[in-house]
Amino acid sequence: MAEPGRAGSAQNLQEALHELGDRIAYPPTPPIVVAVRSRLAAPPGARRFPLFSLPAGIRLACAVLALLLVAGVGMALSPAARTTVAERLGLPGIAIMHLPALPSLDASRAPGADATAVGAPDRERLGLGEPVTLAEARSRVAYRVLVPTLPELGAPDEVYVGEPPRGGQVALVYRERPGVPLAPETDIGVLLTQFDGSLVIGQFGKGLGPGTQLEGVQVAGANGYWMEGAPHVVFRYQDGAGVVRSEPTRLAANVLLWQRGDLVLRLEGAIAKDQALRIAAWVG
Amino acid sequence: MLERYQEIVFRAAYLVVGDAAEAEDAAQEAFVKAYAALGRFRPGAQFRPWILRIVVNEARNRRKATRRRASLALRLLDERRSGGAAPSPEAAALADEARQRLLAAVMGLREEDRLVIAHRYFLDLSEAETAEALGWPRGTVKSRHARALGRLREQLAADEEQAMHSGASRRSIDG
Numbered sequence: 487m488a489e490p491g492r493a494g495s496a497q498n499l500q501e502a503l504h505e506l507g508d509r510i511a512y513p514p515t516p517p518i519v520v521a522v523r524s525r526l527a528a529p530p531g532a533r534r535f536p537l538f539s540l541p542a543g544i545r546l547a548c549a550v551l552a553l554l555l556v557a558g559v560g561m562a563l564s565p566a567a568r569t570t571v572a573e574r575l576g577l578p579g580i581a582i583m584h585l586p587a588l589p590s591l592d593a594s595r596a597p598g599a600d601a602t603a604v605g606a607p608d609r610e611r612l613g614l615g616e617p618v619t620l621a622e623a624r625s626r627v628a629y630r631v632l633v634p635t636l637p638e639l640g641a642p643d644e645v646y647v648g649e650p651p652r653g654g655q656v657a658l659v660y661r662e663r664p665g666v667p668l669a670p671e672t673d674i675g676v677l678l679t680q681f682d683g684s685l686v687i688g689q690f691g692k693g694l695g696p697g698t699q700l701e702g703v704q705v706a707g708a709n710g711y712w713m714e715g716a717p718h719v720v721f722r723y724q725d726g727a728g729v730v731r732s733e734p735t736r737l738a739a740n741v742l743l744w745q746r747g748d749l750v751l752r753l754e755g756a757i758a759k760d761q762a763l764r765i766a767a768w769v770g
Numbered sequence: 771m772l773e774r775y776q777e778i779v780f781r782a783a784y785l786v787v788g789d790a791a792e793a794e795d796a797a798q799e800a801f802v803k804a805y806a807a808l809g810r811f812r813p814g815a816q817f818r819p820w821i822l823r824i825v826v827n828e829a830r831n832r833r834k835a836t837r838r839r840a841s842l843a844l845r846l847l848d849e850r851r852s853g854g855a856a857p858s859p860e861a862a863a864l865a866d867e868a869r870q871r872l873l874a875a876v877m878g879l880r881e882e883d884r885l886v887i888a889h890r891y892f893l894d895l896s897e898a899e900t901a902e903a904l905g906w907p908r909g910t911v912k913s914r915h916a917r918a919l920g921r922l923r924e925q926l927a928a929d930e931e932q933a934m935h936s937g938a939s940r941r942s943i944d945g
Contacts, residue, residue, distance in 0.1 A: 499919060499922060499923060499926075500891070500919070502868075502869075502872055503872070503887065503890075503891035504891050505869075506846075506869055506873060506876070506891065506892075507891045507892035507893070507894065509846045509847045509869065510844055510845070510846060510847070510892060511845040511846060511847045512780075512781050513784065513790040515776055515777045515780045515781070516780065516790075516794050516797075518779070518780065518794065518797050518798050518801055519772050519776050519801055520773075522798060522802055522805065523805075724835065728835040728836050729832060729835050729836055730831070730832075
């Protein structure tokens with residue numbers, strides 16, 4: 487039997503390496519394919535699992551999978567058409583991906599229920615986390631929580647803290663306000679979230695549908711991204727530990743994303759761009 | 771249909787990141803991409819090295835991004851020898867110690883050399899498959915392979931000399 491300790495011929499060493507390979511104690515292989523495939527097989531009209539409350543790894547898989555389903559449709563476009571869409575977006579790059587519209591906001595409501603009766607279950611579907619007070623939120627996260635100071639917006643109606651992202655995300659919900667339209671199928675006017683991370687720049691965003699416009703903007707001297715008509719979008723960020731993760735938007739509305747120091751900020755709502763930029767400029 | 775690649779994909783990721791949860795994430799990413807691209811897969815091309823390339827990329831990206839650079843610690847199975855005549859306790863202990871030393875030597879290699887060894891010997895890929903999985907030209911795989919074996923031999927020889935000089939010799943194996 488080859489004795490691996492003896493610095494012998496290449497043959498012995500290679501045999502020893504093969505033998506070593508047979509003896510590595512790997513962790514048990516998890517059922518990866520089943521998990522991925524079961525997401526793929528879920529029929530569209532069926533009762534939806536709460537996407538946002540799944541572990542980050544599965545969520546990522548769902549998001550990317552959904553992206554690829556959309557991309558599969560997009561493949562039907564001629565290469566020229568696809569290139570035109572990509573060039574039109576023309577941003578140096580934020581990694582943004584489009585998800586097909588999820589019926590998740592409707593599925594868990596009983597048929598015939600009042601479509602305007604949204605409330606607490608709605609928040610659960612949005613996966614914002616645990617409802618807290620602003621003071622509690624400040625004590626729960628390591629970073630200094632930024633709050634919009636625009637007078638007409640006033641104080642947030644609801645505050646949540648949730649994880650992921652790592653380190654906690656603080657979500658501020660503003661309901662009805664004069665001059666602020668509500669996001670479709672919710673009672674929310676403006677949603678502002680923040681968490682410790684960095685937007686991943688350098689990966690070109692692709693797969694956004696033709697109805698979505700993506701534009702680079704400036705927010706308080708930093709680069710921001712404004713997306714209009716982006717019902718369901720996933721953007722990538724690097725979390726506090728440096729791992730790249732994906733984060734889905736929560737409302738089927740417009741999105742303003744920007745970086746302020748160590749924080750990624752996101753403003754969602756059916757609001758117009760200049761309104762969003764104004765709110766963002768007053769965040770401090 | 772893809773289940774049979776599950777284990778090797780997961781293990782390939784694990785050999786890079788050394789963490790089961792990270793490996794699972796990377797493996798999931800690979801399978802998601804695989805499902806989407808199946809329709810575009812070049813007929814005749816090998817699936818296994820292709821999906822391994824995806825997962826190794828994912829895993830290496832994760833390892834680079836993670837600021838916490840934990841040193842990878844592979845463990846060996848604690849097993850009784852399978853088949854054949856039962857060895858003497860001395861022989862078993864010696865063999866085990868030798869394996870540990872070899873594993874330590876492999877883990878001490880620089881990353882590219884370690885990847886080649888892991889792919890060729892732990893995952894049992896051919897040179898061509900290794901080249902495709904790692905995204906390197908075949909010549910590069912060949913030379914890194916040779917270099918890795920050379921380094922391992924040097925390291926093992928040095929270990930052995932040290933063992934002899936320290937007088938901790940237990941070289942009394944019965945033939």
